[in-house]
Every structure is written in C-alpha cells, then in structure tokens.
Amino acid sequence: MVASSTNEAKSGEAASDTSADPGFESEDVGNAAYLNRHNTEMFESGRSFSGNERNKVWFNTEGLGHADLSDLSGADSANDGRAVLATDLDDDGDVDIFVHNLQRERHSLYRNDVGTAAGFIKLRLKATSSNAEAIGATVLVSAGSRDTAQVLSRGAGFLSCQAPELIFGLGGAEAGEVSVRWPSGELESFGSLASGTRAMLVEGSGEAQTMAARTTQLPNPLPRGFRVNLGDQLPALAVLDSKGEEAVIDLQELAEGEELYLNFWASYCASCIKELPDLQKLDEEDGRRVIALSMDAPTDLYAAQELFEQRGARFPSYFLGSKHTGESGPSTVQQIIDIERLPIPSTVVINSEGVIQRIISGPLRQP
Ligand SMILES: [Ca+2]
Ligand SMILES: [Ca+2]
Known part of the structure; x- marks a missing residue:
C-alpha cells in the first residue's frame, strides 16, 4: 500500500510545473517528499496505516461457529500487525503466538496459559525423497473419534516464516495414530504416539524418533499500559x-x-x-x-x-x-x-x- 502511494505521487510530480522550484516542490501536497514526511510522522506518532484493524482470536466451537476470544485471550491489540507466528515457544505443548508489528511495539509475544490437560503431540519432519524440510507434507493424527490433518508449510506473514513443527491437540485422548503423506506422494504410518510426545519423523523409517522436552519459562507480561515493572527505579x-x-x-x-x-x-x-x-x-x-x-x-x-x-x-x-x-x-x-x-x-x-x-x-x- 505504501509503495503504490509513493509511485502514484511520483507520476503526479512529473506532470507538475512546480519542478522549476525545488524548494516549493518539496512542500507540494501530494508529491513524494510530502508523502514520505507524512509517512514518517505517521510512524513517529504511532498511528496506523491500516486504520482500526484490531487483532482477533477465534475459537472453533465445532458446531456453534467461531467464538470471538480476542479480548478474553488478551491478544486483542490495536497494533498494526504484519505477521503471526503460532508455535510452542516454551515447549510446554500449547501454541503461543508471536506477532510482528509495523509500529509501536515491533514484536509482541503472547504466552498461552490455557494448559495442556487435553494432551498434544509435537512433530517435526525430515523427507528423504524430496525437499528435506518436507514442505508440503500432510500429517494426519487420529485420536479418539477425531481425525486432524495439517500441512507443513513455512511461508506465512510479511517477511516471516513458520516454525518447522506441527502441534496436534488430542482432545483428551491418551495417544494418536500418526501418518504422513510425504511430498513424494508416499503415505507412511508412524503408529501410535502417546500424548506429550515430541518426535522427529524421518521419511522411510516407519518409526518416530522421540525427542526430550526442552521447556523454558517465558517472562510474565508488564502491567497493562506500563513500560516499567515491579522492582524498577522510576526516572525523573x-x-x-x-x-x-x-x-x-x-x-x-x-x-x-x-x-x-x-x-x-x-x-x-x-x-x-x-x-x-x-x-x-x-x-x-x-x-x-x-x-x-x-x-x-x-x-x-x-x-x-x-x-x-x-x-x-x-x-x-x-x-x-x-x-x-x-x-x-x-x-x-x-x-x-x-x-x-x-x-x-x-x-x-x-x-x-x-x-x-x-x-x-x-x-x-x-x-
Ligand atoms: Ca507454549
Ligand atoms: Ca503454556
């Protein structure tokens, strides 16, 4: 959006007869110099190019439609977001959210405190007969009466990529049957994996290589609206x-x-x-x-x-x-x-x- 505005301004500027006076031209409303300064001021004042587009979190209720959990989840924000990374950053089994913003706080990390009582499986893939990252593979997990499929894709969001990991909720089941449709087209079963398993699936091996959990504690958020926290010294x-x-x-x-x-x-x-x-x-x-x-x-x-x-x-x-x-x-x-x-x-x-x-x-x- 920004780039196209600037291009339009440049073509308008070429047709303008004010170019004889560079001083006047720089003040001409609508030309490139004006717009650049306007954009800078927009950034500096923390305003949004996109208007009031708040961040949303939707919960699929499976039958009753999608519930809006934006406010309840704490992820509601007026920041001008450009990319969302949804992955388990503290390796405790639930999906946390990292948001890249255009202005104000450039990065926001939302820690998921909902918990993992319903169980999960975390999977990484390694292909041997196509791209090694297995981009395009479809993983199917059958747990209880539910079948869930996810496609491994890395590209999503502006200047961002997704983590090379798929996280499946088990809906309370103790284990899930895991199979992979590799980019080569081959369908391979990896058998039953217990809830809480973190594993690498290598194409052709038929067996999941389990990995130890590497949990870490994500920090508590600052009190709402504050850039300082308990224990900090307040400046003059x-x-x-x-x-x-x-x-x-x-x-x-x-x-x-x-x-x-x-x-x-x-x-x-x-x-x-x-x-x-x-x-x-x-x-x-x-x-x-x-x-x-x-x-x-x-x-x-x-x-x-x-x-x-x-x-x-x-x-x-x-x-x-x-x-x-x-x-x-x-x-x-x-x-x-x-x-x-x-x-x-x-x-x-x-x-x-x-x-x-x-x-x-x-x-x-x-x-
Ligand atoms: Ca987590
Ligand atoms: Ca958590």
Whole structure:
C-alpha cells in the first residue's frame, strides 16, 4: 500500500510545473517528499496505516461457529500487525503466538496459559525423497473419534516464516495414530504416539524418533499500559505543574523517605474523580504521600486542575505537555507508560528509594 502511494505521487510530480522550484516542490501536497514526511510522522506518532484493524482470536466451537476470544485471550491489540507466528515457544505443548508489528511495539509475544490437560503431540519432519524440510507434507493424527490433518508449510506473514513443527491437540485422548503423506506422494504410518510426545519423523523409517522436552519459562507480561515493572527505579519525569509551567518530578526526592503513591488520573474518568477524596485522606496518613499525574490533554489542564481542587484534593498535581524529548535530562511520561493503553485510574506505589513496589490497575478501593 505504501509503495503504490509513493509511485502514484511520483507520476503526479512529473506532470507538475512546480519542478522549476525545488524548494516549493518539496512542500507540494501530494508529491513524494510530502508523502514520505507524512509517512514518517505517521510512524513517529504511532498511528496506523491500516486504520482500526484490531487483532482477533477465534475459537472453533465445532458446531456453534467461531467464538470471538480476542479480548478474553488478551491478544486483542490495536497494533498494526504484519505477521503471526503460532508455535510452542516454551515447549510446554500449547501454541503461543508471536506477532510482528509495523509500529509501536515491533514484536509482541503472547504466552498461552490455557494448559495442556487435553494432551498434544509435537512433530517435526525430515523427507528423504524430496525437499528435506518436507514442505508440503500432510500429517494426519487420529485420536479418539477425531481425525486432524495439517500441512507443513513455512511461508506465512510479511517477511516471516513458520516454525518447522506441527502441534496436534488430542482432545483428551491418551495417544494418536500418526501418518504422513510425504511430498513424494508416499503415505507412511508412524503408529501410535502417546500424548506429550515430541518426535522427529524421518521419511522411510516407519518409526518416530522421540525427542526430550526442552521447556523454558517465558517472562510474565508488564502491567497493562506500563513500560516499567515491579522492582524498577522510576526516572525523573518531565511534566507540567498545575499552573502549566515546565517541571521535573524526582519521585525519590518527593517521597522524602515515605511511601509514595503516583496516581494516573484524568478529568474525563468518573472513577478517577470519585477516588480523589480517598487519595487526599491517604496523603494525610503518616508515612504516605500522594502525587497526581493527569492524562488530560494539555489544553484541558486548567479545567482538570479546577475539578481536582473542587474534589478537595490538595496533594501535588502534575500534567502532560512538557517540551522535553527524553533524549537527555529527565524522561518523558511516555517513556514509562503507554498512554493509549494505560487503564485509569492506575496507581504506582514507590518506596523511599524510588523503586516500584506495587502497580494497582483501577481504583485503590475495588467496588
Ligand atoms: Ca507454549
Ligand atoms: Ca503454556
């Protein structure tokens, strides 16, 4: 899509009589230079070329159609995905998902925690009378009353390939009968393989070579909307103060040896506004301090601050909109959170050393 837009622009540019003035040409709406800069700005601002195409996860209910598990599975994302690799990355028997994105987080890894109680078989293939990777082979697994077939194909997704491994769920059966239709056309049986088997099937051998499991622990995800995690030290942040002036919050300094609650809120968030009096009471407790950081647009700063004060909140209040880029000096707020994903209210509890002890998504007091 991007390439074709640029080509169209180039042909339009050739017909334009503004080419006599290179300075003017570079500003001409629709020409290649304009589009390139437009595209760069799209990338830098984290916007999508493809509009709002959220990632989807569908579950085949076998009879009741496909259920949309996108949100429930946690794989829902507004990121602009370009390729999906579905394979068992931690070798525990269930299929995990790796997504390559065009922008924002370039790679996302979704660990499958559903479990493998229903059983599985993992197979790799080696052909001897055709391409050694056995691309194009069809593997059939009969388990219980179910027959499942998969074709080994490596190409899928933009600039990506699939893992050379097929994973079969057994639907609760203790074993599966395995046969392979090799690219040569030969059909070969490998007999019954027990649930949990990981095996290499070599064409012509008639016997599966079992392989030991090599399980590894995939990391836990960061708290939603955060780019920092428990145990991290929060950097000094460039913000605006409640009068709209540039300010830097050094959380360790502000904590003054006490426990610090950094509350992310906004004037458009009903539950945020509701808990402001509770946060004020918390700030008045011994050994605790509260700081508010509003997610409001800088243009709404004064209205948000007015609402903050109307709710009886008197603890320090800061806002987005600093001109600092985060390249040197204090960090930007965007370097510790993803504003588009952060659930608000969210509260980070920091100890007197400035280290994150807890991250609370939602109100402090759950309804
Ligand atoms: Ca897995
Ligand atoms: Ca798993």
